[in-house]
């Protein structure tokens with residue numbers, strides 16, 4: 001179907017005013033296929049790059065959508081799309097994306113309830129949102145129900161590990177200063193200790209945060225991410241020390257992501273907000289994180305947590321518990337686009353959201369014809385149809401490694 005025919009049909013359906021009873025989904029996961037629904041998905045293609053996995057969803061309307069998968073499992077995820085997930089989407093109506101999410105998840109449940117399944121589905125789901133926006137000529141946040149905002153305040157997020165070594169406190173301070181010189185009002189040094197380096201001795205955190213605070217001055221907000229590197233008692237001890245000396249505003253992932261009771265111990269003890277959630281890959285795990293660990297900020301990630309469709313539900317869930325969404329976002333192109341569109345529809349979003357800058361060294365910008373507008377600590381929500389980034393498809397074909 002051509003895009004202009006799609007609009008003709010849409011107008012016809014609107015004029016008809018009544019939907020047939022057969023449109024109502026049956027209980028369970030059967031449904032009646034509506035032959036008049038219009039656009040059909042014809043192809044789902046993974047594009048694997050050194051630092052990312054993108055998905056192209058094509059339709060018989062001649063319009064395609066692009067989304068990004070969780071990059072940490074990208075090689076396996078490319079195969080999962082090819083062998084397991086594409087078949088559930090091809091031939092279907094992209095406007096039935098809620099149904100398609102549930103079809104993919106429950107048909108492929110044995111792939112894992114978390115991790116690779118939802119991390120891969122995220123790319124397809126986000127491509128469907130891009131596609132729907134392009135077909136309707138609207139940015140995705142308008143389709144989701146806009147929260148009436150044009151820009152998002154971002155904090156500069158950066159890690160301590162570089163290749164096979166860790167950056168020194170002075171090097172960490174220099175990166176913080178670089179973000180501040182570009183207009184950022186908040187930064188987050190990530191300690192990247194992780195459970196493999198649990199309770200490090202000597203412990204780098206105090207010296208790093210000391211150097212960062214001294215370098216950026218007192219007016220910049222500092223969040224600290226422990227990346228799951230401490231036991232509860234040690235996390236509390238280290239947190240109290242850096243909060244007292246260096247005015248730290250948020251502590252992220254202080255303890256293992258495997259234990260909500262340890263996390264709750266930290267949440268209950270500290271008098272600053274605690275955030276977590278980047279390792280939760282669907283709403284059921286987010287429910288447990290909120291109800292069992294009682295975190296203040298929920299770090300949903302649109303390329304890990306099942307895409308925009310699932311993250312909208314997480315925002316609603318968080319809202320019901322008066323928690324704020326502070327998205328996890330470490331990727332500079334399609335993930336950031338999906339993240340901005342999502343945040344553009346979330347009323348219970350924290351003021352500052354994660355952004356690692358444009359990260360040119362990942363080599364992703366050249367795959368797109370445009371980039372985001374950043375000004376004085378804010379990223380503007382793209383107003384173009386879909387997610388708002390325009391792929392350079394010739395460059396995508398040339399640079400992909402699969």
Ligand SMILES: [Mg+2]
Pocket residue numbers: 225227252253278328
């Ligand atoms: Mg983190």
